[in-house]
């Protein structure tokens with residue numbers, strides 16, 4: 583039973599952390615002329631209205647994207663800024679916010695191929711409708727972890743996979759690393775971005791260790807904590823397998839910018855788990 587709907591959380595601090603990294607990795611891959619594949623196995627509906635009832639109910643974007651100023655974004659955040667401003671039609675604070683599929687569609691070229699997967703029936707329908715006229719986009723309605731393994735390696739042999747589970751099912755802390763390990767075995771040169779929440783229960787600690795143990799390629803970890811551990815999600819984590827060599831430096835340079843979203847006790851961590 584899928585009850586998670588990203589519309590309640592779109593544009594929150596975790597989306598800022600995750601989508602900024604996603605845009606930086608895309609930008610790096612786009613430097614090469616060859617076509618690439620972008621595979622988003624937990625895609626959501628693709629685009630969000632921050633003025634609708636879901637977003638207003640939680641108000642999470644208010645301490646995320648809407649808390650950032652319109653101007654003076656650092657150069658390293660430029661690709662993310664571009665897609666966010668485009669979705670917002672240059673109004674600030676933004677009324678509309680791009681999900682990961684929209685970010686991928688906006689940043690890539692006509693020769694790239696985009697595969698978006700979503701299991702929730704209504705989210706899937708919204709996603710399919712949104713990209714119906716984009717011939718680069720292939721929308722799937724299947725289980726994310728099954729598709730993660732089945733869809734790699736893509737024919738292009740270049741590209742990335744975003745793995746952004748909702749962690750509604752406890753078992754995902756075991757099944758996600760397992761599927762990632764299988765996908766890496768099938769596509770050792772692919773870049774994989776795996777998001778996870780930082781919650782007071784600490785389930786992410788063994789999860790991160792499992793990912794470290796079960797994968798082989800260069801691995802970067804970043805965690806963005808907005809407050810000390812307490813009730814609810816206090817931070818956003820991302821593990822990047824086969825990261826661009828420039829990513830750690832770009833994130834380090836954005837430490838001060840991320841600081842705008844932190845309360846006391848907040849912190850951006852960047853850790854090279856295994857080098858290139």
Ligand SMILES: C[S@@+](CC[C@H](N)C(=O)[O-])C[C@H]1O[C@@H](n2cnc3c(N)ncnc32)[C@H](O)[C@@H]1O
Nearest residue numbers: 588624625626681682700701702725726746748
């Ligand atoms: C965190 S949201 C994705 C947000 C999106 N990646 C973004 O950044 O805009 C997770 C999505 O995964 C979907 N989902 C949950 N379990 C799934 C599964 N087993 N297979 C495919 N999709 C699933 C949920 O319906 C939800 O839309």
